[in-house]
Amino acid sequence: MKNKYQKKFTLSLAIGLFLCFFYIEKIEAKIELLDRVVAVVDSGVVMESQLNQRVQDIIGRLRSDGMELPPKEVLEEQVLERLIIEEIQLQIGDQAGVKISDAELNRALSMIASDNSMNLEQFKESLDANNDSYVKLRDQVRKELIIQRVQRGRVGANIEISEQ
Numbered sequence: 001m002k003n004k005y006q007k008k009f010t011l012s013l014a015i016g017l018f019l020c021f022f023y024i025e026k027i028e029a030k031i032e033l034l035d036r037v038v039a040v041v042d043s044g045v046v047m048e049s050q051l052n053q054r055v056q057d058i059i060g061r062l063r064s065d066g067m068e069l070p071p072k073e074v075l076e077e078q079v080l081e082r083l084i085i086e087e088i089q090l091q092i093g094d095q096a097g098v099k100i101s102d103a104e105l106n107r108a109l110s111m112i113a114s115d116n117s118m119n120l121e122q123f124k125e126s127l128d129a130n131n132d133s134y135v136k137l138r139d140q141v142r143k144e145l146i147i148q149r150v151q152r153g154r155v156g157a158n159i160e161i162s163e164q
Helices: 002-026 048-064 072-096 102-115 120-129 134-158
Strands: 037-041 044-047
Touching (some): 037 072, 048 072, 072 134, 102 120, 120 134
Antiparallel strands (some): 037 044
8 A cells, every 4th residue: 555655646746846847947037137236325225226317317417508528437436425425314314313294395395396486286297297206306305305404413513602
């Protein structure tokens, strides 16, 4: 009896292994690189996509202003340095518990819209018309406000005012 079950088990195992190897050969794994880390900043990272996006934004602004473009390597180095500094400041803000309320963020965005002679709704529509993301802009403005608070706090802590 034992022999009969061993034969069935061995046959089942052989068929299973054959099918596994057969299907493994048929399956082609496609590995696709989505993004990569270009800098590790303490507990955060700067991604290649962030660097590329910022470089493209700057190139677009320089071209629209008719300015001469610096060599791409120099521009990428400067932008990477700036992204690292921003990440450090955002981490400091996070550690200090700096939060930007939605009301404060909306006031800042309304001021930006006002500077462009629009109300907030017109500003959103303008962004949509230019294929820009309002959500990304909100996130960027929130980060800038946090960085401003961190910078004011750091500078304020280093200033001493005497009675004289």
